[in-house]
Amino acid sequence: MSARFFSPFALALAPLACAALPAAPAAAQASDSLDFPLDQAQRERNWDTLAEELAAADSNAAGMVRDVRAFLRKQNVIDPYMAGYGLSSADLGDVLALAQFSAVILANRRTDDPTQAQVDGIRAAITQAGAAELAALSAQEKQGLADRLLFIMVLQNAVIEALEGQPVREAWLDAFASTNSEMLGFDVAQVRIGPNGFDGSASAPQAAPQDSRAALAAGPAGAGMGASPVTPSATRLSNGRESVLGVGYETTVVFVPGFGGGGLNQINTLTTLMKDGRACQDCLTEVLDGTLASFAAENPDDMGRWRKAGAGYLVTFSDGDTREIEAKGLHGPAPAGAQLSGRFKGVSGTSIGIASTLSVDFLDFMPGSRFLFDGSTSSIGAYAIAAIDRAAQSGRYSIDGFRITFDYANGKREEASFVLYDTNDEFILIDGQPHFIPDD
Secondary structure, X not given: OOOOOOOOOOOOOOOOOOOOOOOOOOOOOEOOOOEOOOOHHHHHHHHHHHHHHHHHHOHHHHHHHHHHHHHHHHOOOHHHHHHOOOOOOOEHHHHHHHXXXXXXXXXXXXXXOOOHHHHHHHXXXXXXXXXXXXXXXXXXXXXXXXXHHHHHHHHHHHHHHHOOOOOOHHHHHHHHHHHHHHHHOOOHHHOOEEOOEEOOOOOOOOOOOOOOOOOOOOOOOOOXXXXXXXXXXXXXXXXXXXXXXXXXXXXXXXXXXXXXXXXXXXXXXXXXXXXXXXXXXXXXXXXXXXXXXXXXXXXXXXXXXXXXXXXXXXXXXXXXOEEEEOHHHEEOOEOOOOOOOEEEEEEEEEEEOOEEEEEEEEEEEEOOOEEEEEEEEEEEOOXXXXXXXXXXXXXXXXXXXXXXXXEEOOOOEXXXXXXXXXXXXXXXXXXXEEEEOOOO
């Protein structure tokens, strides 16, 4: 996948809020266009002010917000990214098009880059919908709103990138969807991204936010409390026995450049081989819930085909990349009714420069198909340390093929993709995240 214009920072799991956009001086003159003469010094001042507003809103998040602000001060990553699509950060319509895409794609549980056709389609829709309210803003107001949108975009996406694979990520995505829907004036969770922009929705996007001078909130209150061990699918999952030959797992550690020099990220990759000869990367849940066609349309480079190669398998993806999977490295379905035993630990996190986040989950599998889940999430930045101990949850579980089901004591049911990695039952993958029994 391509890297987005924001750099993944690990932000504190704490409320973020921001104040309303200051009104422009009465003497400011409005124009009939959405672009504005960019005052770079004013942009820096706007971002400084916004960062302080966010920091003042919650002391636990203050250090992380300032880390992001420091990164933007050090590197101009926004303008080159937008220029790649023929967009300008000095055009409020262009910024709003990117903000709408970002809000919808996050609500759709993705962090993909847009294609050129998608950006062009969204930008054209903004113009067609009528941008009179935006055009009536003064140049200073246009820049103020554009600057705020850009900062909020970076901040929101940084949180989601940093929380990749962590249970608390879902709570943040829900909160961002609510916030962005109110900010942009349409239900971002009801909109889908098509090849040429937005597909139809129950509440169509409009050119301008409901109130162009309204507060643009950046995060939820109390996100992550009582998080569950899995990311539930929107639909019931199949067990995959009829369609999936097996799953290969690979973990790599990569260096990600960023503020403070950069840091190391662990990347877990699951390659699913289907019995019809197709293959896909990080798609097991989509295979099980029947949404692989949509996944393939949005992620063509992650689709491919496999063939036997000696004792193993060779996967060739549509972008030409290949991956070899040894026969012993292809994991088949778990027996129906499989039982696990022991205290499994799942660790995920991100470290970029001086900021890091760490999520530790513990899943106890006990006799009688019972489970107990607890854990904690910690964030460490230049100025703050925040930690959340998640309340323990219990219930019963069942395993069948590539699916695990959790039935909680409170009546809630969640399903997740599941891979039994080895015959010793000491390493498993739930929603693509490794859980293991520590040696100690």
